[in-house]
Amino acid sequence: MPHLLDAIDAQLAPWFKARGQGAYRLGQVRRWLFGQRAGGFAEMTDLPQALREELAGAFALWSSEIARHTQAGDGTEKLLSTLADGGQIECVLLRDSEPSPGGRGRSGRRTICISTQVGCGMGCVFCASGLEGVTRNLTTGEIVEQMLRLQRLLSPEERLSHIVVMGMGEPLANLDALLPALAEASREDGLGISHRRITISTVGLPKAMRRLAEIDPRYRLAVSLHAPNDALRRQIVPVAEKISLAEILAEADHYFEHSGRQLTFEYVLLGGLNDSPANATELADRLAGRTAIVNVIPYNPVAGLPYRTPSLAAQRAFRQALEQRGVSVHFRHRKGDAIDAACGQLRRRSRVKSQESRVKS
Ligand code: SAH
Numbered sequence: 001m002p003h004l005l006d007a008i009d010a011q012l013a014p015w016f017k018a019r020g021q022g023a024y025r026l027g028q029v030r031r032w033l034f035g036q037r038a039g040g041f042a043e044m045t046d047l048p049q050a051l052r053e054e055l056a057g058a059f060a061l062w063s064s065e066i067a068r069h070t071q072a073g074d075g076t077e078k079l080l081s082t083l084a085d086g087g088q089i090e091c092v093l094l095r096d097s098e099p100s101p102g103g104r105g106r107s108g109r110r111t112i113c114i115s116t117q118v119g120c121g122m123g124c125v126f127c128a129s130g131l132e133g134v135t136r137n138l139t140t141g142e143i144v145e146q147m148l149r150l151q152r153l154l155s156p157e158e159r160l161s162h163i164v165v166m167g168m169g170e171p172l173a174n175l176d177a178l179l180p181a182l183a184e185a186s187r188e189d190g191l192g193i194s195h196r197r198i199t200i201s202t203v204g205l206p207k208a209m210r211r212l213a214e215i216d217p218r219y220r221l222a223v224s225l226h227a228p229n230d231a232l233r234r235q236i237v238p239v240a241e242k243i244s245l246a247e248i249l250a251e252a253d254h255y256f257e258h259s260g261r262q263l264t265f266e267y268v269l270l271g272g273l274n275d276s277p278a279n280a281t282e283l284a285d286r287l288a289g290r291t292a293i294v295n296v297i298p299y300n301p302v303a304g305l306p307y308r309t310p311s312l313a314a315q316r317a318f319r320q321a322l323e324q325r326g327v328s329v330h331f332r333h334r335k336g337d338a339i340d341a342a343c344g345q346l347r348r349r350s351r352v353k354s355q356e357s358r359v360k361s
Contacts, residue, residue, distance in 0.1 A: 006141035117169025172208035284325030
């Protein structure tokens with residue numbers, strides 16, 4: 001059965017037409033999906049019963065099953081989904097209680113973090129998602145499905161306000177499926193989240209950055225640097241063997257010229273590896289002259305990997321060294337630690353557990 005979320009309009013418009021139904025039917029289904037957060041066609045009560053049944057027989061609304069749903073005390077919720085072919089992905093809802101300027105009132109930010117691939121092929125040495133490589137790209141429907149599933153976790157008065165494409169996978173390696181999914185997110189008759197509240201995070205693939213700038217530069221772009229020079233970056237990010245920082249920064253600048261949006265550079269802080277004040281100073285010099293913010297992410301430990309989170313004193317020293325050179329710095333607060341909210345961790349834990357139970361039985 002075709003997955004409706006793969007291409008809602010392109011599938012439904014001709015389908016309704018063939019049944020002599022007005023074009024407004026498509027709008028009704030969209031409102032149920034994105035506005036009313038419906039869980040199935042049966043709930044779409046302003047469509048005739050027979051039509052709802054026919055829809056349910058013609059299209060699958062959901063293509064995955066929720067294997068696990070975890071909640072942390074800070075409001076973070078995480079879903080582990082099993083896809084039709086057995087692959088597993090994760091996505092996360094983050095709640096921020098501080099009211100954001102111009103934001104959604106008292107309820108604050110509601111950010112979802114979504115995946116674009118099963119696994120990841122980039123192999124960053126500290127990251128759980130890439131430990132077993134990449135299995136495949138997600139489809140558009142599988143990406144939209146994460147958004148709708150997470151939206152259904154909200155209470156009626158809560159609204160999604162931001163999307164970060166920072167789950168499993170390298171988004172720029174799957175732009176063809178990702179862009180139509182993000183278009184559903186930003187459309188007024190979709191989730192209605194404006195482009196500037198949608199951030200795509202990339203390891204820095206120059207050709208794909210160029211392509212994104214050409215197709216749609218309205219999204220915020222975050223580029224994972226993790227090192228101020230190529231020699232150190234090669235130890236942390238394997239694709240740096242083939243891609244230099246100079247190329248990445250040139251494409252980031254090009255994207256900025258097209259988008260006018262402040263760039264974000266991400267930097268995972270790994271104790272003893274890339275966290276010295278000298279590293280910070282070199283990074284600041286490298287980024288000088290750019291309208292950018294550096295998003296520092298203290299390492300979130302992954303079981304079995306030999307990296308460590310720097311001490312608070314080391315984190316503070318790194319921050320000061322950046323700020324002294326005029327860099328805008330943001331430290332990412334760790335949320336949802338108790339539920340393994342960092343990408344790839346829940347899937348990994350669930351696999352390790354099922355391996356353990358297999359060994360035991
Ligand atoms: N492939 C994309 C998205 C990765 S997830 C990219 O490389 O940007 C978003 C960010 O989280 C990336 O900067 C990634 O390097 C970082 N990250 C991954 N695992 C982490 C961990 N265990 N601790 C801290 N940050 C991590």
